[in-house]
Amino acid sequence: MGSVGKGPWLDDDEQKAWRSYLLMRKTLETHMERHLQREFGLSGSDFEILVNLSEAETGRMRAFELGQATQWEKSRMSHHLTRMEKRGLVRRESCDSRYPEVAITAEGRAAIEACAPEHAARIRKFFVDVFGPERLTALGEASDEVVHTIRQHESSDCPPEVRGA
Amino acid sequence: MGSVGKGPWLDDDEQKAWRSYLLMRKTLETHMERHLQREFGLSGSDFEILVNLSEAETGRMRAFELGQATQWEKSRMSHHLTRMEKRGLVRRESCDSRYPEVAITAEGRAAIEACAPEHAARIRKFFVDVFGPERLTALGEASDEVVHTIRQHESSDCPPEVRGA
């Protein structure tokens, strides 16, 4: 309807861009996830964990670090590590009593090394190359700004908690 | 490692942009979804369905049309409509024998009208305004291209199916 700041509404162009973005997001995610699953039996979540572990010098990290890296809820992490452990991709090791570390297994490393090249090739083909360098850079920057804006917003009325008293 | 087209690998800039995108995607989605859920008791999925129904002239659509609009799997649609029906947001109506239509209820319409303005305002604040008009347009275009590229790829080796016999 109106144009500038008046109502909250998006004008047609804005709406169109937003919906295009939503569609890309879904299409890309579905495509990538299905590829990983069908060809290699890994979910996107599995992949995310394995990437992080395999990039660590030691092949082991605390669950907490993984949480920071992936931005997952701690309970999601715990549940998923349990499932991955059951499948032999990962191992929980209680090194210093509490705070167990999680280590990638040989099997886990084999799995990710098997799928990483094809996965990267797909990112290139369907995302990097389609955007091209300029738009890709612009997107990266804008993405960082969006994340920053949201974090700023959330830290400004969430952490105080209900300190209304 | 290598740079141009050789291996499938992404160079540092590309990797950085990709990861920024992934982080934005997750941050934005989480933020929007939580807002809807906490303030209005609607999931992102609920919202998507209700938007589509409320935009239809008649307030009713075939499940199939909803599927096209949302790009959901048919089983997901069926399950979710069942859940929404149970909550009174939506109603399945068998008009002409088979192929029942789904209609938005008064309650459903009230729900979406209640949350739409704030939802739109958030999209504006955290996405549209942060990108700004030029980058937003560029993203919209690139998104369409990505979707097109993926669809092209999928229609070129999927529909034939296992017609090997």
Place this chain on the structure above:
DNA sequence: CCGATCTGGTTGATGTGTCAACCGGGTCGG
């Protein structure tokens, strides 16, 4: 020393998504 609170982590219940199998009516080739 004792309790309060914080923090990293686990657990169980529940809601949601996905896959594969199935159903019922059309349509088409024989």
Place this chain on the structure above:
DNA sequence: CCGACCCGGTTGACACATCAACCAGATCGG
């Protein structure tokens, strides 16, 4: 007319994510 299959839709089993509750060690005020 009959079977094959195509298609929109449903179902059930299972994988997964989220939430709230809980646990154990640490830290700190009294």
